[in-house]
Amino acid sequence: MNENYPRENLTRKHVLRRLLRYTAPHKKQLLFAFIILILATGADVLGPIVAKIFIDDFLTPRRFDGQPLTLLAVSFVCLYVFTALFHYLQLINFQKVALKIIQQLRVDVFNKVQHLGLSFFDKTPGGSLISRITNDTEAIKELFVTVLSTIVQSTVFLIGIFIGMFALNVKLAAYCLIILPVLFVLMYLYRRVSSVIFRVTREKLSQLNARLNESLQGMAIIQAMRQEKRLRKEFDHINTEHRDASLKNIKLNSLLLRPAVQLIYVLGIVLVLSYFGIQSFHLSVSIGVIFAFVNYLDRFFEPVNSMMQQLMNFQQATVSAERVFGLLDETELAPTQEGQSAHRISAGNIEFKNVSFSYDGKTEVLKNINFTARPGETVALVGHTGSGKSSIINLLMRFYPIEKGDILIDGKSLKTFSDQELRAKVGLVLQDPFIFAGDVKSNIRLNNASISDEAIKTSAQFVQADRFIAKLPKGYDEPIGERGSTFSSGQRQLLSFARTMAIDPKILVLDEATANVDTETEEAIQTALEKMRKGRTTIAIAHRLSTIQDADQILVLHHGEIVERGNHQELLSQKGLYHKMYLLQQGEAEVTA
Numbered sequence: 293m294n295e296n297y298p299r300e301n302l303t304r305k306h307v308l309r310r311l312l313r314y315t316a317p318h319k320k321q322l323l324f325a326f327i328i329l330i331l332a333t334g335a336d337v338l339g340p341i342v343a344k345i346f347i348d349d350f351l352t353p354r355r356f357d358g359q360p361l362t363l364l365a366v367s368f369v370c371l372y373v374f375t376a377l378f379h380y381l382q383l384i385n386f387q388k389v390a391l392k393i394i395q396q397l398r399v400d401v402f403n404k405v406q407h408l409g410l411s412f413f414d415k416t417p418g419g420s421l422i423s424r425i426t427n428d429t430e431a432i433k434e435l436f437v438t439v440l441s442t443i444v445q446s447t448v449f450l451i452g453i454f455i456g457m458f459a460l461n462v463k464l465a466a467y468c469l470i471i472l473p474v475l476f477v478l479m480y481l482y483r484r485v486s487s488v489i490f491r492v493t494r495e496k497l498s499q500l501n502a503r504l505n506e507s508l509q510g511m512a513i514i515q516a517m518r519q520e521k522r523l524r525k526e527f528d529h530i531n532t533e534h535r536d537a538s539l540k541n542i543k544l545n546s547l548l549l550r551p552a553v554q555l556i557y558v559l560g561i562v563l564v565l566s567y568f569g570i571q572s573f574h575l576s577v578s579i580g581v582i583f584a585f586v587n588y589l590d591r592f593f594e595p596v597n598s599m600m601q602q603l604m605n606f607q608q609a610t611v612s613a614e615r616v617f618g619l620l621d622e623t624e625l626a627p628t629q630e631g632q633s634a635h636r637i638s639a640g641n642i643e644f645k646n647v648s649f650s651y652d653g654k655t656e657v658l659k660n661i662n663f664t665a666r667p668g669e670t671v672a673l674v675g676h677t678g679s680g681k682s683s684i685i686n687l688l689m690r691f692y693p694i695e696k697g698d699i700l701i702d703g704k705s706l707k708t709f710s711d712q713e714l715r716a717k718v719g720l721v722l723q724d725p726f727i728f729a730g731d732v733k734s735n736i737r738l739n740n741a742s743i744s745d746e747a748i749k750t751s752a753q754f755v756q757a758d759r760f761i762a763k764l765p766k767g768y769d770e771p772i773g774e775r776g777s778t779f780s781s782g783q784r785q786l787l788s789f790a791r792t793m794a795i796d797p798k799i800l801v802l803d804e805a806t807a808n809v810d811t812e813t814e815e816a817i818q819t820a821l822e823k824m825r826k827g828r829t830t831i832a833i834a835h836r837l838s839t840i841q842d843a844d845q846i847l848v849l850h851h852g853e854i855v856e857r858g859n860h861q862e863l864l865s866q867k868g869l870y871h872k873m874y875l876l877q878q879g880e881a882e883v884t885a
Contacts, residue, residue, distance in 0.1 A: 304487075307613045311435065314393040325385035329448055332378030335371045337452040340591075342368045344460070344584040383441065390436035397616070398429050404620050410691045411651065412624040418509075419502030424619050427497060428612035435609030439602045446595030453592050460581050460588075464567050468589070471560055475596060478552055482544070482603055489541045490611045496534035498615075503527050545604055553600050557593045561586065627693040630707040637709065637717035639667045639702050640798035640829035642688070647697035649683055657683050659852045661697070663845070667798075670830040672840035674870065675849035681833045683852075685803055688831065689720060701799070719797030723804040725788030727776030732761055733768040735776075736791045743794050751794040755820040757786035793824060800824060802832040837874050846870065 315322060346364055349355070402425060457465035507514060507523055514520060565586075642665040649658040658680045665671040673681040686692050688699060690706060699706040706714075728735055736751065737743045748768065752758040760783050764770040776784045785805065792800070802821075818839065824830075834840040841860040848856035848863065848870045856868050863870035 304610055307610055307617060310617060311432070311613055314397060314436075315389065318389045318392060321385055321389050325382045325389070326444070326448075328378050328382040328385065329445055332375055332382055333445075333448045333452040335375040335378060336449065336591075337456045339368065339371050339375070340584040340587040341456060341459070342371065343587065344581060347579050347583055348581070379445075382445070386441040386444070387437055390433070390441065393436050394429060394433040397432060398425070401425050401429060401616060401619060404622070407625055408622060409624050409626040409693075410686070412622060414651070417502035417506065419500075419505030420498045421619075422505060423498040423501040424615050427501070428494065428616050431494075431605075431608045431612035432616065434605045435613070439606045439609060442598050442602045443606075446599045449595045450592065453588050457585065457588050460584055464585065467563060467567065468560065468592075471556060471592075474556055475553075478556075479600070479603060482600075483607065486541065486544055486604070486607045487611065489537055489544065490607045491614075493534065493537040493541060494608070494611050494615060496530060496537055499530050500527070500534060503530060541604070553593060553597055557589075557596075560589050560593070627690050627707075629710045630705075633704075633708045635702075635704045635709050635713070637701055637713060637798050640717070641665070641667055641700075641702050642671075642799065642829055642831070643700040643703075644684070645698050645700065647684075647687065647694065647699060649687060649692070649695055651683075651692075657852050658687075661854060663847055663854065663857070665829050665831060665845070667829050668825070668827055669844040670825055670832060670840070670842070672832045672834050672843035672846045673849060674834055674837065674840070674846060674873065678851075679849035680852040681849055682803065684849075685720075685801055685831065685833060688801065689718065690714060716795060717797055718799045718801060719792035719795060720801045721785075721788050721792050721803065721805040725784050727772060727779070727784050727787060729774050730772055731766075731768070732764070732770050732772065732787065735772060735787055736768075736794055738791060740795070747794055748790070752786075752790040754793050754823065755786055755789035757783075757790045760786065789820065798828060800828045800830040802830065804833050804835055837870075837877055848873075 342364060346361075346368075350357075350361060350364070405421060405425065454465060454469075457468060503523075503526065507527070514523060565582075644661045644663050647658055647661040648656055650656045657678075661680075661684065663671065673684060675681055683692075687694055688706070694706065701709065728738075733745070733748055736748045745768075749758065752761055752768075761767060761770070772778065776787070779787070789805070805821075832840055832843065837860075840846060844859065845857060846859060846863055847854050848868070850869060856863055856866060856870055858866070864874060
C-alpha cells in the first residue's frame with residue numbers, strides 16, 4: 293500500500309501557511325468579521341467593569357439613586373445584548389468563509405486526482421484516496437469552521453481581558469501574565485505528543501477505508517471463495533490498531549486538556565485572593581475590584597479551555613492537511629501534450645518506432661516494438677497473458693509516458709497532440725467497460741454537448757444496441773445504477789460501443805471488446821465492427837483468434853517482444869507460436885462443441 297506519499301513530510305508551519313492562503317480571496321469578509329469580533333469582545337470586557345462600578349459606587353456605600361442605577365442597569369443589559377448580537381454576526385461570517393474555503397479545497401483535491409497518472413493509481417489503494425478526499429478534508433473543515441475561529445475569538449478575548457485587568461490593577465495584572473507561559477508550555481507538550489498519535493490514527497483510518505473499499509468491490513469473489521472469515525480477521529486487526537491509537541489520544545486529552553487547565557485556574561484564583569488578602573493588611577481593598585478580577589480570571593479560562601479543547605481538532609486537521617497537501621503535491625501526473633502545437637489527427641496512420649517500456653523502471657514489459665498500422669487497416673495483438681498487449685494500448689492511449697522510442701500518428705509524435713485532440717480522435721473499448729450512474733442517454737453522451745440525441749440513437753443503432761434499449765421501460769432515459777449492475781455484461785459492452793461510435797473516432801482501440809458477450813451478441817458486434825473499421829485505423833487485442841482472422845496484420849507478442857507478424861494464413865504457415873495457439877483454441881472449441 294502506498295499510504296505515505298513522498299511529499300507528505302511537510303513542516304507544520306508550511307502546512308499552516310498553505311492553509312491560510314485559502315483565506316486570501318475572502319479578506320474583506322474576514323476583516324468585517326474581525327471588526328465585529330473586536331466590538332463583541334469590547335462589549336464583553338466592559339461587563340465586569342460596570343459590575344465593579346455598581347459594587348464600589350453604589351452597593352458598598354449604600355447609595356441607591358434611582359436614575360444612575362437605572363442607567364447603569366440598562367447599560368449592563370445592553371452590553372450583554374450587543375455582545376450576543378456581535379458574537380452571532382462574527383460567528384456566521386467566520387463560518388461562511390470557512391465553508392467556502394473547504395469547498396474550494398475539496399474541488400482542488402478532486403481536480404488533482406483527475407489529473408494523476410495511471411501509474412499512481414496502480415500502487416495506491418482507492419480506499420486510501422477516498423479517505424484523503426473525504427475524511428481528511430472533513431478534518432480540515434473543522435480547522436476552518438471551528439478551530440481557527442475559536443482561536444481568533446479566544447485570542448482577541450484574552451487581549452481584552454488583560455486590558456481590563458491592567459485598567460483595574462497594573463501590578464496584579466502583571467503577576468497574572470505568569471499564567472501565559474505556563475499555558476504555552478502545556479500547549480507545546482500536547483502538540484508534540486499528540487501529533488504522533490493523530491498521524492497513526494489517520495493512517496489506520498485510511499487503511500480501514502482501503503480494506504472496506506476492496507471488500508465491497510470484490511464481494512462476489514469473497515463470498516464465492518469463502519473468504520469472509522479471513523477478511524474479517526484482517527479488518528478487525530486494523531480496526532483494533534485504530535481503536536488503540538484513539539484510546540491513547542483519549543488518555544492524553546484526559547490528562548493535558550481540561551484537568552491541567554483547571555489546575556492552573558485554581559492556582560490563578562489562589563494568586564489573586566492571596567494578593568488582595570495580603571494587601572488588606574495594609575490598605576483598604578475594593579470589593580468591586582476583587583469581584584471584577586475574579587470575574588476576569590474566570591472568563592480568562594473560558595477561552596483557554598476552548599483553545600485547549602480545540603487543540604485536538606487542530607492536531608487532527610494539521611495531520612490531515614499534511615496528507616492532503618501530499619496528494620496535491622504529487623508529481624506522478626498523467627502524460628500531457630509537450631509543446632503548443634495544434635496538430636490534428638486526419639488519416640490515423642500509427643507507427644511504433646523502437647518502443648520499450650517498464651512500469652517499475654526495472655523490468656521491461658515492452659522491448660523494441662516496431663510496427664505500422666495504416667488508415668483503414670486492422671492490426672491485431674495476440675499473445676499469452678503478460679506478453680505486453682495491454683501495455684501497447686496503454687502507451688497508444690498516452691496513459692503512461694513513452695520512455696524509449698516514439699509513437700507517431702500521421703507522422704507526428706504522440707507527445708505533441710493535445711489531450712482534447714487525442715481523446716476526440718481515438719476511441720477506446722475495454723473488455724470490462726465502466727458504466728456511470730445516470731441513464732442510458734447520459735452514458736452514451738458522457739456530457740459531450742456536441743453529441744445530439746439523434747447522434748446517440750444513430751450510434752446505438754450502428755452497434756445494434758438499440759434492440760435492447762427499445763425494450764427498456766424508459767428507453768434511452770432508463771435509469772442505470774452504479775457500474776450498470778442491472779444490465780448484462782453484453783448490454784454494458786454494447787453501450788460502450790455506442791459511446792465510442794458517438795464521437796466518430798479516426799482510430800479505434802479494442803481491448804478484447806467481445807470477450808464478455810454471448811455468441812448471438814458477438815455476431816451482431818462483429819457485423820458492426822466491420823462497418824466501424826472502414827476508414828479507421830483499428831488496433832485490437834484478441835484472446836480468441838477466431839475474432840481477428842480477417843485482420844490485415846497480426847502481431848504475436850511474447851515476453852514484451854514481437855516474435856511473429858503477418859496475416860492469419862501467413863502465421864499458420866510459419867508453424868510458430870501463433871499456430872500452436874490456434875491449434876490449442878481449436879481443440880478447446882471442438883471439446884466444447
